[in-house]
Structure formats: structure tokens, C-alpha cells
Amino acid sequence: MSVFVASIGYGLVAAAVLAIASVGFTLQFAVTNVLNLAFAAVMITSAYVAYVVNASGVSVWLALVPAVAAGAVLSVLLNQVVYTPFQRRRASPIALVIVSLGMTLIIEYATQAAAGPNNVSYSMAQGPEAGVGAFQLTVVQYVIIGTSLALMAGTHLLMTYTRLGKSMRATAANRDLARACGIRTARVVTATWCISGAFCGLAGVVFAMNSGSFGATSADLFLVLILAAVFLGGPGEAYGAMLGAAVIGIATEVSASVVQPDYKDVVAFVVLLAMLARRPSGILGAPT
Amino acid sequence: MNGTVYYLTTVLVYGGVDAIACLGLSQQFGIAGVTNFGFIIFQAAGAYVAGVLSLGPDTMYGGFQSYVGGLHLPFPLPWVGATVAGALLSLPFTFLVGRRLRGDFAAIGLLVTAVMLNLLVTNYVPLFNGAAGLSLVPSPLQGVLNPQSATYQWGYGAVAVALAVLAFLLVNRVTESPYGRSLRAMRDNDIVAESLGVNLRARRTSALVLGGALAGLSGGVLVGFINLWDPGAWGYAESIVLFAAVIIGGLGNHKGALLGAVLVPLGFEEATRFIPSSIGPPGFIPALQWVAIGALIVVFLWSRPQGVLPERRRRLAQRLLAPAPAKAEMLATSALPTLDGGTSPLPRRNGHAPVPGANEEVALQAVGLVRSFEGVRAVDGASMAFARGRLTGLIGPNGAGKSTALAMLAGTLPVSGGKIFLFGEDITSLPAYLRARRGLVRTFQLASEFKRLTVLENLLSAVPGQRGDSLGGALLGRRYWGAEEAAHIERAETLLAGFGMGQYADSYAGDLSGGQRRLVEIMRALMAEPSVLLLDEPMAGVHPDLAQKIGRFLLQLCAGGMTIVMVEHELAMMDEFCDPVIVMAEGKVLAEGPMAALRQRSDVVEAYLVG
Numbered sequence: 001m002s003v004f005v006a007s008i009g010y011g012l013v014a015a016a017v018l019a020i021a022s023v024g025f026t027l028q029f030a031v032t033n034v035l036n037l038a039f040a041a042v043m044i045t046s047a048y049v050a051y052v053v054n055a056s057g058v059s060v061w062l063a064l065v066p067a068v069a070a071g072a073v074l075s076v077l078l079n080q081v082v083y084t085p086f087q088r089r090r091a092s093p094i095a096l097v098i099v100s101l102g103m104t105l106i107i108e109y110a111t112q113a114a115a116g117p118n119n120v121s122y123s124m125a126q127g128p129e130a131g132v133g134a135f136q137l138t139v140v141q142y143v144i145i146g147t148s149l150a151l152m153a154g155t156h157l158l159m160t161y162t163r164l165g166k167s168m169r170a171t172a173a174n175r176d177l178a179r180a181c182g183i184r185t186a187r188v189v190t191a192t193w194c195i196s197g198a199f200c201g202l203a204g205v206v207f208a209m210n211s212g213s214f215g216a217t218s219a220d221l222f223l224v225l226i227l228a229a230v231f232l233g234g235p236g237e238a239y240g241a242m243l244g245a246a247v248i249g250i251a252t253e254v255s256a257s258v259v260q261p262d263y264k265d266v267v268a269f270v271v272l273l274a275m276l277a278r279r280p281s282g283i284l285g286a287p288t
Numbered sequence: 289m290n291g292t293v294y295y296l297t298t299v300l301v302y303g304g305v306d307a308i309a310c311l312g313l314s315q316q317f318g319i320a321g322v323t324n325f326g327f328i329i330f331q332a333a334g335a336y337v338a339g340v341l342s343l344g345p346d347t348m349y350g351g352f353q354s355y356v357g358g359l360h361l362p363f364p365l366p367w368v369g370a371t372v373a374g375a376l377l378s379l380p381f382t383f384l385v386g387r388r389l390r391g392d393f394a395a396i397g398l399l400v401t402a403v404m405l406n407l408l409v410t411n412y413v414p415l416f417n418g419a420a421g422l423s424l425v426p427s428p429l430q431g432v433l434n435p436q437s438a439t440y441q442w443g444y445g446a447v448a449v450a451l452a453v454l455a456f457l458l459v460n461r462v463t464e465s466p467y468g469r470s471l472r473a474m475r476d477n478d479i480v481a482e483s484l485g486v487n488l489r490a491r492r493t494s495a496l497v498l499g500g501a502l503a504g505l506s507g508g509v510l511v512g513f514i515n516l517w518d519p520g521a522w523g524y525a526e527s528i529v530l531f532a533a534v535i536i537g538g539l540g541n542h543k544g545a546l547l548g549a550v551l552v553p554l555g556f557e558e559a560t561r562f563i564p565s566s567i568g569p570p571g572f573i574p575a576l577q578w579v580a581i582g583a584l585i586v587v588f589l590w591s592r593p594q595g596v597l598p599e600r601r602r603r604l605a606q607r608l609l610a611p612a613p614a615k616a617e618m619l620a621t622s623a624l625p626t627l628d629g630g631t632s633p634l635p636r637r638n639g640h641a642p643v644p645g646a647n648e649e650v651a652l653q654a655v656g657l658v659r660s661f662e663g664v665r666a667v668d669g670a671s672m673a674f675a676r677g678r679l680t681g682l683i684g685p686n687g688a689g690k691s692t693a694l695a696m697l698a699g700t701l702p703v704s705g706g707k708i709f710l711f712g713e714d715i716t717s718l719p720a721y722l723r724a725r726r727g728l729v730r731t732f733q734l735a736s737e738f739k740r741l742t743v744l745e746n747l748l749s750a751v752p753g754q755r756g757d758s759l760g761g762a763l764l765g766r767r768y769w770g771a772e773e774a775a776h777i778e779r780a781e782t783l784l785a786g787f788g789m790g791q792y793a794d795s796y797a798g799d800l801s802g803g804q805r806r807l808v809e810i811m812r813a814l815m816a817e818p819s820v821l822l823l824d825e826p827m828a829g830v831h832p833d834l835a836q837k838i839g840r841f842l843l844q845l846c847a848g849g850m851t852i853v854m855v856e857h858e859l860a861m862m863d864e865f866c867d868p869v870i871v872m873a874e875g876k877v878l879a880e881g882p883m884a885a886l887r888q889r890s891d892v893v894e895a896y897l898v899g
Contacts, residue, residue, distance in 0.1 A: 035392055035393075035396060037396075037399075082586065085590070086589070086590070091589070092391070093390065093391065093392040094321075094323050094391045094392050094395060095589060095593075096392070097323070097392045097395050097396070098323070098531060098535070098585060098589065099585070099586055099589055101325070101399075101528055101531075101582075101585070102528070102532075102581075102582040102583070102584075102585035102586040102589075103582065103586065104582070105525065105528060105578050105579065105581055105582030105585075106579050106582035106583055106586070108578075109575040109576070109577075109578035109579045109582070110575075110579050112571065112575040112578075113568070113571075113572050113575035113576050113579065116569050116570065116571065117570060117571035117575075216575075220403065220524075221403065221407065224400050224403055224404065227396060227400060231393075262407075262411040263408070263411065265404070265407065266404065266407075266408070269400060269401075269404040272397070272400055273384075273397055273400070273401070276384060276389060276393055276394070276396070276397045277383045277384065277389075280388070280389055280390070280393050
């Protein structure tokens with residue numbers, strides 16, 4: 001029982017990390033219709049940026065700033081320099097997925113070529129544990145959960161109350177119509193990739209904190225979790241991604257305690273395939 | 289054995305293995321358009337099965353590795369097993385390749401499956417021996433021959449290359465058949481292919497099976513040579529290498545796949561062998577190799593998406609074409625009298641034919657048809673009946689639900705409510721391809737030609753029940769389906785000449801003008817020999833004179849017993865050719881009757897004015 005309770009705690013942390021990444025991923029899909037498989041690669045590259053700064057003696061919390069900036073800049077560039085030109089040529093969604101896989105290889109292995117093949121970790125204090133009974137988390141883990149909750153709330157406010165958020169939703173619903181209504185969709189798209197890229201950079205650092213050590217290809221499996229969370233909630237649905245992240249994050253950690261840690265990601269995989277087969281528009285998306 | 293021989297034979301075997309795998313992927317992706325990012329797991333499965341079929345029981349080697357099987361089968365049974373394993377592994381993926389799932393979503397599903405299977409295999413020791421993989425896999429015939437001898441090594445290389453050649457002949461035979469043509473049609477536009485009677489799920493599964501079999505065989509050949517099976521060598525990124533090879537070589541061209549196999553998987557391994565490993569930190573060069581693979585894919589898709597060796601145009605026209613006369617003259621002197629208005633035996637129907645009466649047979653009927661899109665009711669309880677042998681018009685302002693109604697009748701869109709009957713049979717839940725096979729065929733409002741098929745191929749792709757239009761028929765070869773194909777080409781050319789399009793028979797449909805493409809679409813639908821034909825704005829972009837001739841031609845088809853429904857904005861066409869005419873507005877049927885009578889009705893006129 002105590003194992004189960006403890007796994008709920010880890011599940012909350014996993015869900016918090018996953019939610020940041022999934023919301024970023026799904027926003028990109030919403031406004032540009034691109035399944036950006038290079039998302040996890042950008043995450044890891046941002047995590048490395050934080051590592052380099054951290055290794056020079058700066059606190060990892062300060063190193064978050066350049067890492068988040070790196071995620072934002074890389075994502076905007078990825079969209080502007082690679083995906084948008086392909087879309088202007090009316091490349092098929094399949095071609096874009098292939099391109100995004102090519103970009104995954106480029107970003108991931110360029111990072112590896114620069115950083116070397118060995119895993120690295122941040123020098124940071126995890127802080128004392130606190131909690132009730134078997135439910136014990138470190139201060140850092142509480143901070144991760146708190147940050148994620150704050151970001152989700154921020155996303156909600158952005159989408160509901162700001163002009164940019166409304167423009168994003170309009171662009172996601174129908175880009176041509178949005179442009180015809182006077183929304184500068186190109187700017188909205190760039191702003192979205194900038195915000196989601198910042199999410200991506202942040203997700204990379206908290207992912208690296210949470211896994212202890214990381215290498216250039218460490219986030220490959222995490223991409224499966226992101227996809228599962230996004231498709232569970234419905235691709236392009238920000239709230240769906242939050243819901244999906246909560247379910248997938250907790251389900252994987254609980255299954256790790258019940259079955260075997262090596263197979264915990266299998267839950268996400270099964271969920272993803274089931275959603276693709278039965279309801280590809282997700283729980284919150286409109287059925288086709 | 290000396291180093292050079294060892295090196296050269298290794299290159300030969302790897303070249304053969306890569307070529308077989310690339311041909312499988314070329315067939316699957318380049319021809320059928322199935323994006324199987326998990327392709328490499330089919331090779332891995334073939335290798336594993338070949339390994340455990342040729343190994344003895346796992347207790348035989350002191351139990352240092354565990355696996356299932358261990359049947360110790362003689363050569364070539366392990367290779368046969370590898371091929372079968374690759375083919376069978378396709379079947380669980382059938383559910384991902386139906387019509388409802390976007391192609392990129394299905395590709396994601398296959399990619400994730402590859403990642404997950406790799407994870408499972410490296411973690412689950414009893415079945416696959418975990419990350420250690422299998423070793424001591426016997427070489428074929430190692431009891432009879434000496435695998436260490438130079439002769440054996442050269443022989444192995446020769447067998448691998450010979451198998452690659454056989455694989456090339458096989459995929460070419462399949463691709464150049466009517467079956468290959470319908471795979472390419474599906475690749476270019478799957479929804480349209482389905483509306484012409486193609487069962488997408490079955491077709492894509494058959495493409496997965498053939499590609500998977502070749503991948504499995506390549507794995508079997510490889511594992512017998514290197515005597516190892518290492519799950520680490522079959523990560524998802526290895527699939528991307530093969531995709532790079534096929535894209536760079538040329539999609540839709542199997543020679544391109546061979547070239548790609550030599551350039552990418554083989555060329556990369558060999559070229560980087562000569563870079564001193566002292567450059568950069570450890571792992572620097574291998575990492576850059578991956579960067580280069582990624583860059584190759586992106587750069588080629590951008591600057592030369594057709595690859596080094598582009599898909600070849602299939603010239604099938606048999607008729608020796610005279611220099612093209614002027615278009616109008618061509619139509620007037622056409623071989624097909626039916627398009628010549630002067631000889632039309634039919635009286636005009638306008639104005640004096642009755643609304644379908646009780647004595648007329650109803651070909652197609654819709655009762656209470658409903659379709660909603662996120663709360664908007666595009667079609668809202670429309671009921672209509674189409675009498676056999678009539679050309680019925682369907683008009684209404686934009687957004688009236690005409691095209692949506694047509695799509696539901698043809699099965700392109702599922703209904704939200706209501707029933708559809710074809711000659712009395714309830715077809716409401718039948719998928720589009722089965723309706724097409726029952727003779728209910730549609731055309732599309734938006735351009736829907738198969739772009740990378742020639743005009744003649746577009747027409748041929750619609751012919752139902754072709755002998756060569758199945759994997760089995762294709763394998764039997766031209767001798768089996770050639771004679772029938774010639775007859776179909778003859779028929780298609782007659783139709784083309786009648787529409788004044790003879791000189792375009794061997795042109796790519798994607799290169800034609802908008803009006804010409806409409807004609808291709810109408811002719812293609814006619815090649816499907818429909819009993820009920822649904823036309824969605826067939827005259828849009830067509831020259832008025834030609835539209836007149838087509839209208840008369842359609843009336844003649846009706847006189848022959850065909851039922852035609854035509855959505856059209858041009859009311860003059862309705863006046864002249866359609867009777868009755870059904871008016872839709874806001875998702876409902878507003879009125880029905882001869883056009884002249886409808887013009888008198890104020891509600892109809894108003895719907896048009898305010899709509």
C-alpha cells in the first residue's frame with residue numbers, strides 16, 4: 001500500500017513535467033498542424049544549455065533562464081526556417097512528419113556531438129523530503145509541481161482573457177478565416193511557437209532534474225509519453241493535453257509500482273494506440 | 289582468410305541486405321504511400337526468427353542465453369521463416385491503416401510501436417534474451433561447408449545480391465500491374481480511390497505484408513552472416529536511414545531504391561570507415577553521421593523531392609495518335625457518336641416530363657438524411673428519390689448541403705441520421721468502396737485526379753474487377769492479366785477520343801488544365817461502369833460548348849438506363865438537361881419538379897436571392 005501511495009507522489013511529479021511538455025506540443029499542432037517530433041530533441045538541447053551554465057558555477061534555477069530562451073529561439077527557428085517553407089509549398093502532413101524526424105536526428109545528434117556520449121547531471125540540492133506517511137517528495141519535486149500548476153493556470157488565463165490567446169484559438173480553428181478577419185496569423189503563429197518553445201525549454205530542464213542524469217537521446221521515450229498525453233486529450237486541445245498529462249503521468253508511475261519499472265511506459269503506448277484506433281480526435285476533441 | 293576478401297564480401301552481403309530492405313520500403317512507401325516508421329522492426333523480427341529457427345534449443349549452449357524455438361532447422365527454412373515472420377507481423381497493424389486515420393497519425397502509431405517493441409525486447413529476457421541479444425547463430429549449411437572459407441564468403445555475398453535482384457524483379461512485377469496502379473492511385477488520393485471501389489485497409493495491409501516479407505528476408509540473410517542478433521542495432525533511427533535511402537534514390541522508382549541502398553546505408557558505413565576516429569571526442573563521428581542522415585532527408589525533400597531517379601511515366605497508349613486537330617473539330621468528328629449533339633436521338637426533356645411517378649423504378653433513395661458538424665446541421669432531414677434512367681439536378685445556394693448530401697449518398701461521409709437505399713437495399717452503413725462496387729460512383733467538387741498517374745492510368749484505375757488488380761493476380765504476371773488490360777485500354781482510348789482528350793492519354797493528370805481535369809474525372813467515373821452516377825459540379829471550369837456536349841452525352845447515358853444526379857450552379861444546364869430538379873436550402877429539400885415550374889415558385893427564387 002505504501003508503495004502505491006508513494007507512486008502517486010512520483011506520478012504527480014511525472015504528470016507535472018509531462019503537462020508542461022504536452023501543452024507546448026499541442027499548441028504547436030493547434031496553430032500550424034505540424035506534429036513536431038523534434039520537440040523532445042529541443043527539450044534535451046535546452047537541458048544541456050542549462051547544464052553548461054550550471055557547470056560554470058551558476059545555480060541551476062538561474063540557468064533556467066537561458067535554457068527557456070534557447071527552447072523558445074530554437075522552436076521559432078524550427079518553424080520559421082524549416083516547417084513554414086515546407087508548408088508554403090503545400091508539403092503533405094506526412095512529408096512534414098518525415099522532415100520533423102530528420103530535424104530530430106540533426107538536433108539530437110548535433111547536441112551529442114557537442115556534449116559527448118556520456119550522461120550528465122546538474123549540481124543541485126534536492127532539498128529535504130516532506131509529506132504525509134508514504135507520500136514523500138523533495139522540495140525540488142514540490143517546486144516542479146507548483147511551477148507546472150502555475151503554468152497551466154497561466155495558459156488558461158492566456159487562452160481565455162488575452163487578445164493573443166483569442167487570436168491563437170481563432171488561428172487554430174481556421175487559419176485562413178482568422179487572417180480574413182484581420183488577425184495577423186503569421187505573428188500569432190510565431191508568438192505561439194515562441195511560447196510553446198519556452199514551455200519546451202522549461203520541460204527539458206525539469207525533465208533532466210527529475211531523471212537525475214540525462215544524455216542526448218534520453219528524451220526519445222519521453223516523446224512517446226507526450227504523444228500519448230496529447231492524443232488522449234485530443235491533438236490541438238490545450239486542456240486536453242493537461243488532462244492527458246495528468247492521466248498518463250500518474251498511470252505510468254502507478255504501473256511502475258504494480259508491474260515493473262522497466263515497463264511503465266507501456267501504459268502510455270497502449271493508451272496512444274487505443275486512442276489512434278478508436279478516437280484519434282481525443283477525449284476533448286470533436287469525433288470524426 | 290585475408291582482410292580484403294573479408295571486407296569485400298561483407299560489403300557485398302550488407303549491400304544485398306540493404307537493397308532487399310529498401311525495395312520492401314520502396315514498395316510500401318514509394319508505391320503504396322504507407323508511411324511505416326516501424327519498418328526496421330520487420331527486419332528485426334525476420335532476423336530473430338531466422339536465428340531461433342537455426343539455433344538449437346537454448347539449453348544446448350550451457351544455457352547462457354534464453355529464447356523460444358531453437359528448432360535447429362536446416363537451410364533454407366530459417367530464411368523462409370524470416371520472410372513469413374515479416375509478413376505476419378504486418379497483421380497487427382491493420383487497425384492503424386484504415387481510412388479514418390490521418391496518414392501522419394498512423395505513421396506516429398507505427399513509429400511509437402517500433403520504439404516500444406525495442407524497449408520490450410531489450411527488457412524481456414526469457415523471450416528475446418534482453419539487451420544481450422542472440423549470439424552463435426549458425427551460418428547456413430555450416431555443417432556441410434566451411435563458413436570461414438573465402439569461397440563460402442563470396443558465395444554468401446553472391447546469394448545476397450542474387451536475392452536482391454529477385455526482390456527487384458518481384459516488386460517491379462507487382463508495381464507494373466493493375467494492382468500496382470491502384471496502389472499508386474491510393475497513394476495519390478486515398479479518399480478518391482476508395483470512392484472508386486478500393487478497400488483501403490485491405491490494400492494497405494497487403495502493402496505492409498509484401499514490404500514486411502522483404503524486410504524479414506533481409507533480416508534473415510543478415511543474421512546468418514554476422515551470427516548475431518543485437519536489439520540495439522534495430523532502433524527507430526535505423527528505419528529513418530532506410531527512409532532516407534528511398535527518398536534520396538527516388539520515391540516510386542525501384543531502381544532509385546537500389547541506388548539509395550548503395551548511397552545511404554552502405555555508402556555511409558563505408559565512407560566514414562576511412563575517417564580517423566581520433567577526430568573530436570569519443571562518439572563524435574558517429575553522432576555527426578546521424579546529423580548528416582537527418583540533413584540529407586530535409587535537404588532532399590526540399591530541393592529534390594522526386595529523388596535522384598524520379599518515378600517513370602508509364603506510357604500505355606496503344607493508338608497511334610494523329611497530330612491533334614483543333615479541339616472543337618476533334619469533338620465534332622469524334623469516334624464516339626454519343627458526344628456529337630447532331631445525332632442525339634433523344635428529345636429534350638425540359639418542361640414536359642413528370643416528377644418521378646409511381647410507375648418509375650427508384651434507383652437511389654435517401655430518407656431523412658441528417659449530417660451535423662459540431663452542432664451545425666449541414667443536412668437537416670432531407671429526403672429525396674432518384675428515378676432510374678433520369679438525369680436529376682440538385683441545386684441550391686452555397687451552404688445548402690448539396691455536396692454534403694452527395695458525400696453521404698456515396699459513403700464518403702457517414703450519416704448522422706437517416707437511411708439510404710440503392711435499388712431497395714439499405715446501404716446506409718456500407719463503406720464507400722462497397723457502394724462503388726454495387727455501381728454507385730461519385731465525382732468530387734475539388735480536383736481529385738490521381739496526379740502522378742497518366743490520364744489513361746486514371747481511367748484504367750476505375751475499371752472494376754480487373755484480373756491483375758490483386759496481389760495474387762499481379763504476381764501471376766502480364767500473361768495472366770495482359771489481354772484483359774489491352775481491352776480496357778482500348779475502351780479507355782475510345783472514351784478519351786470521344787471527349788477530345790486522345791492526345792493527352794499519356795500526360796500526367798496533374799499537369800492538365802482545370803477543365804481538362806474535370807473531364808478526366810467524369811471519364812474515370814464512367815470507366816467504373818456505374819448504374820448510379822453522382823456528379824458534383826462536373827461543368828465547373830469546362831468550356832460552355834463542351835459542357836453542352838457533355839450534357840447531351842449524359843442524357844444518352846440515362847437513356848441507356850443509367851441514373852445520374854448532378855449538382856450544378858449553372859441554371860441554364862438545369863433548364864436544358866435535368867428533369868426533375870431538386871432544390872435544397874439550409875439542409876432541407878425546398879422544392880422538386882421541372883425547372884420551368886420551379887422558376888415560378890417564389891420561395892425557390894427567394895432562397896437563391898437571400899442565400
